Amino acid sequence: MDLLWLYAQALVDGLLAGVMYSLVALGFVLIFKASGVLNFAQGAMVFMAGLTFVSLMELGLHPALAGLATVAVMVALALAVERVVLRPLVNQPPIILFMATIGLTFIVEGATLSVWGSTPKLLELGDPYAAFEVGELYIVYSEFYAAIAVAALVIALALFFNKTRIGRALRAVADDHQAALSVGIPLTTIWVVVWSVAGVVALVAGIVWGGRLGVQFSLALLALKALPVLILGGFTSIPGAIVGGLLVGAGEKLAEVYMSETFGLGGVENFFPYLMAMLFLMVRPQGLFGERIIERV
Amino acid sequence: MTPVERQIGDVLLDASGISLGFGAVRALQDVSVEVREGEILAIIGPNGAGKTSLLNVINGIYKPQSGHIRFRGRERRRYKPAEVAREGIARTFQNVALFKGMTTLDNIMTGRNMQVRSGLLAQALYWGPALKNELAHRLAVERVIDFLEIQSIRKTPVGRLPYGLQKRVELGRALAAEPKLLLLDEPMAGMNVEEKEDMSRFILDVNDEFGTTIVLIEHDMGVVMDISDRVVVLDYGIKIADGTPDVVRADRDVIEAYLGVSH
Amino acid sequence: MLYRESGQFKTSYVRDQAIFPIAQDRWGLFLLLLFAAVGVPLIANEYWLGSILIPFLIFSLAALGLNLLTGYAGQLSLGTAGFMAVGAFATYNLVVRIPEMPILLAFVLAGLIAAGVGLLFGLPSLRIKGFYLAVATLAAQFTIEWVLTSFGWFTNYDASGVISAPPIVILGYAFDTAVSRYLLTLGIVVLLALVAKNLVRGAIGRSWMAVRDMDVAAEVIGIRLYRTKLLAFAVSSFYCGIAGALWAFLYLGTVEPQAFDLNRSFQVLFMIIVGGLGSILGSFLGAAFIVLLPILLNNAAVLLGGQVRADTLSNLELIVFGGLIVFFLIVEPHGLARLWQIAKEKLRLWPFPY
Numbered sequence: 001m002d003l004l005w006l007y008a009q010a011l012v013d014g015l016l017a018g019v020m021y022s023l024v025a026l027g028f029v030l031i032f033k034a035s036g037v038l039n040f041a042q043g044a045m046v047f048m049a050g051l052t053f054v055s056l057m058e059l060g061l062h063p064a065l066a067g068l069a070t071v072a073v074m075v076a077l078a079l080a081v082e083r084v085v086l087r088p089l090v091n092q093p094p095i096i097l098f099m100a101t102i103g104l105t106f107i108v109e110g111a112t113l114s115v116w117g118s119t120p121k122l123l124e125l126g127d128p129y130a131a132f133e134v135g136e137l138y139i140v141y142s143e144f145y146a147a148i149a150v151a152a153l154v155i156a157l158a159l160f161f162n163k164t165r166i167g168r169a170l171r172a173v174a175d176d177h178q179a180a181l182s183v184g185i186p187l188t189t190i191w192v193v194v195w196s197v198a199g200v201v202a203l204v205a206g207i208v209w210g211g212r213l214g215v216q217f218s219l220a221l222l223a224l225k226a227l228p229v230l231i232l233g234g235f236t237s238i239p240g241a242i243v244g245g246l247l248v249g250a251g252e253k254l255a256e257v258y259m260s261e262t263f264g265l266g267g268v269e270n271f272f273p274y275l276m277a278m279l280f281l282m283v284r285p286q287g288l289f290g291e292r293i294i295e296r297v
Numbered sequence: 298m299t300p301v302e303r304q305i306g307d308v309l310l311d312a313s314g315i316s317l318g319f320g321a322v323r324a325l326q327d328v329s330v331e332v333r334e335g336e337i338l339a340i341i342g343p344n345g346a347g348k349t350s351l352l353n354v355i356n357g358i359y360k361p362q363s364g365h366i367r368f369r370g371r372e373r374r375r376y377k378p379a380e381v382a383r384e385g386i387a388r389t390f391q392n393v394a395l396f397k398g399m400t401t402l403d404n405i406m407t408g409r410n411m412q413v414r415s416g417l418l419a420q421a422l423y424w425g426p427a428l429k430n431e432l433a434h435r436l437a438v439e440r441v442i443d444f445l446e447i448q449s450i451r452k453t454p455v456g457r458l459p460y461g462l463q464k465r466v467e468l469g470r471a472l473a474a475e476p477k478l479l480l481l482d483e484p485m486a487g488m489n490v491e492e493k494e495d496m497s498r499f500i501l502d503v504n505d506e507f508g509t510t511i512v513l514i515e516h517d518m519g520v521v522m523d524i525s526d527r528v529v530v531l532d533y534g535i536k537i538a539d540g541t542p543d544v545v546r547a548d549r550d551v552i553e554a555y556l557g558v559s560h
Numbered sequence: 561m562l563y564r565e566s567g568q569f570k571t572s573y574v575r576d577q578a579i580f581p582i583a584q585d586r587w588g589l590f591l592l593l594l595f596a597a598v599g600v601p602l603i604a605n606e607y608w609l610g611s612i613l614i615p616f617l618i619f620s621l622a623a624l625g626l627n628l629l630t631g632y633a634g635q636l637s638l639g640t641a642g643f644m645a646v647g648a649f650a651t652y653n654l655v656v657r658i659p660e661m662p663i664l665l666a667f668v669l670a671g672l673i674a675a676g677v678g679l680l681f682g683l684p685s686l687r688i689k690g691f692y693l694a695v696a697t698l699a700a701q702f703t704i705e706w707v708l709t710s711f712g713w714f715t716n717y718d719a720s721g722v723i724s725a726p727p728i729v730i731l732g733y734a735f736d737t738a739v740s741r742y743l744l745t746l747g748i749v750v751l752l753a754l755v756a757k758n759l760v761r762g763a764i765g766r767s768w769m770a771v772r773d774m775d776v777a778a779e780v781i782g783i784r785l786y787r788t789k790l791l792a793f794a795v796s797s798f799y800c801g802i803a804g805a806l807w808a809f810l811y812l813g814t815v816e817p818q819a820f821d822l823n824r825s826f827q828v829l830f831m832i833i834v835g836g837l838g839s840i841l842g843s844f845l846g847a848a849f850i851v852l853l854p855i856l857l858n859n860a861a862v863l864l865g866g867q868v869r870a871d872t873l874s875n876l877e878l879i880v881f882g883g884l885i886v887f888f889l890i891v892e893p894h895g896l897a898r899l900w901q902i903a904k905e906k907l908r909l910w911p912f913p914y
């Protein structure tokens with residue numbers, strides 16, 4: 001294949017993979033906006049939701065029913081997290097909360113593995129390799145549909161935030177916790193709602209990713225790539241998460257192809273996003289879409 | 298209580314034509330202030346007048362969009378708080394800004410950190426010159442502790458102290474740096490009458506005994522009129538008056554700003 | 561009643577600034593060290609020395625390193641294992657390429673190389689803090705892992721990408737038994753712990769804590785933020801680098817880059833959270849706890865239900881670790897070290913607490 005087509009293919013693959021990163025990053029942003037917590041456990045939640053869904057289907061449940069049951073599980077998780085982790089740690093410095101979510105990650109992973117076992121499970125969503133061609137580009141159907149699913153999810157979330165009562169309350173909380181409290185918005189309810197929504201987003205991500213890679217433990221690690229996405233896009237911006245995801249996906253795949261074509265070095269995609277984010281941070285700490293931070297004393 | 302003969306000297310700090318804004322908000326507009334060696338200067342004004350912003354510019358936290366600052370005859374080029382501190386400007390904050398995880402002693406000791414000369418290896422061994430250096434600083438800090446009468450809370454983590462004492466420890470930390478110019482942002486906010494009297498006494502003593510020049514922001518007019526040599530009044534980021542307490546008290550603009558007389 | 565400070569008067573600031581101002585503490589530590597150096601080698605068997613005590617000591621050192629950076633200077637790092645890997649592979653290359661290099665010197669140089677790498681990845685700390693910085697340290701973790709696996713040079717072109725420690729000989733004495741390796745590790749760790757204690761009780765430690773507690777106020781009092789943070793990165797990485805070198809040379813013998821993966825970083829982070837952020841003692845307590853917990857769980861499981869499947873146990877371990885982290889962050893953010901301190905306060909006043 002022509003070198004140009006090779007890069008074009010890498011770009012397309014990267015953008016499609018980026019969609020997945022965006023999806024996980026979206027979960028991070030939701031929680032960060034409403035509670036100022038950077039939820040390290042989002043990746044573990046993707047793994048949990050995906051594995052629960054697949055396992056329920058394997059038990060013979062109808063996909064729709066399995067989906068509903070998984071949503072229920074994620075809401076239960078949100079309730080538990082609010083009660084056991086967030087409420088006792090309210091007013092603690094963000095870094096403490098962040099470390100607590102690292103602890104949460106381990107609990108979620110351990111519990112999921114204990115219940116469903118550690119064997120990778122296949123999610124049958126039609127032929128994973130079926131593809132259509134544009135010029136010399138291969139585009140796999142499942143990834144293409146995933147991109148559409150993400151777009152739909154983003155639109156749904158935007159409507160949720162702008163049109164519903166609870167959505168507006170959420171944005172109020174994101175702007176100013178104290179002020180939101182003083183006009184009578186119940187903070188704890190808001191937290192449960194965002195963590196539940198993040199759980200649903202995790203389910204979508206789990207299904208999309210699981211359909212592509214099988215549902216297995218490495219999903220949780222792969223989801224870590226949402227962190228550089230957040231840095232590029234800014235922690236508080238939904239469009240930022242989308243653009244950041246696409247940038248990271250395209251960047252890592254292009255870097256991978258470039259390095260292996262030029263130097264014969266593989267595996268660059270494993271660390272490239274983090275390095276890219278780190279260098280980016282030094283130039284623009286607030287991200288592409290984040291608000292400028294003015295320090296007050 | 299006022300010392301018999303205090304020497305007000307030359308201009309120590311000269312801030313001229315300072316303008317500062319955040320986006321559309323104008324915090325300071327063409328403000329010029331001179332601080333003379335040995336004086337106590339009070340900055341007053343309604344909330345949001347730009348008093349704290351002015352202090353932040355003086356000690357290098359904010360870089361003004363225009364204007365010059367000369368301190369001890371030298372024009373300032375770099376707005377970096379740590380470098381400004383090393384030139385001899387210390388300060389306290391409106392909301393107590395102590396190091397919460399540390400004891401009173403350690404908090405005040407940090408005030409002397411910039412004078413510590415021993416290197417990494419010497420400190421790692423905690424021996425010889427490094428130890429001697431450390432003990433010399435400890436001695437200086439103990440003098441500050443005695444001066445502020447906080448011997449009994451030396452080893453108490455500052456987080457456990459009542460508010461009034463925290464303010465005093467913060468003053469101690471600034472004093473330990475032996476500054477030429479001391480900036481105090483509402484040193485008596487939230488204090489009761491007795492605590493205010495104590496704090497006033499400390500401020501006057503610092504000025505008197507160490508010859509430290511002091512700029513302070515304060516809302517309590519009684520205190521301001523009592524202890525300051527000169528008063529600067531800010532309103533909406535503009536300097537509207539500058540003079541002795543008596544002159545300022547009688548100024549029409551000042552009365553309007555405070556009583557809200559319509560223009 | 562034995563733990564009393566009455567009658568012990570501190571007549572100089574030297575005495576008051578000592579690490580252990582109370583005589584009983586000094587004696588206690590002395591006895592503990594004596595026991596560790598003489599008693600333990602007499603009692604402990606090969607398994608205890610080689611599989612529990614040596615890794616415990618090395619973990620303590622790594623935890624100490626991370627604690628300087630995270631607990632004292634307030635900069636969260638998820639790249640600890642990466643810096644350990646740098647130390648291990650640097651030592652290996654130093655001794656392989658310069659055969660006359662004394663091993664102790666190689667450890668020190670490897671620590672300095674790790675410090676240099678730490679400095680490099682600490683550069684973003686100028687502009688960013690909190691979890692933004694944590695992501696930069698993730699970059700360190702993954703980049704280092706990749707570099708060490710991708711370039712054969714680092715493993716001296718070993719076919720399976722593994723480095724093997726040559727025999728360790730210092731001044732003609734070969735450290736080839738578990739006891740001797742244990743004593744060497746103990747010596748290095750105790751020495752470095754003392755150095756760490758000196759650093760944190762002096763001006764450098766105060767600068768670190770000041771930056772951690774309130775960076776603006778620290779700057780205003782003349783502390784140069786950037787230098788202070790970078791120094792913390794360098795010193796911390798130095799410690800982690802030496803820990804990594806010991807891990808490869810005195811504990812495992814042969815090691816691959818994957819031995820220093822992200823999970824290892826988390827393991828060390830857990831040690832300082834459980835042991836106590838900003839506490840030298842806590843680094844040791846946390847390391848002991850995290851090393852012993854799986855063994856305890858295993859034994860408990862065997863006692864309760866006979867045979868337990870290995871993966872069930874490791875899943876359980878994840879849950880218990882995670883739960884402990886959350887528990888300690890909520891209940892006692894200063895960790896086991898704080899609990900120990902409280903116990904001592906109580907003991908000082910016992911039996912007349914008022």
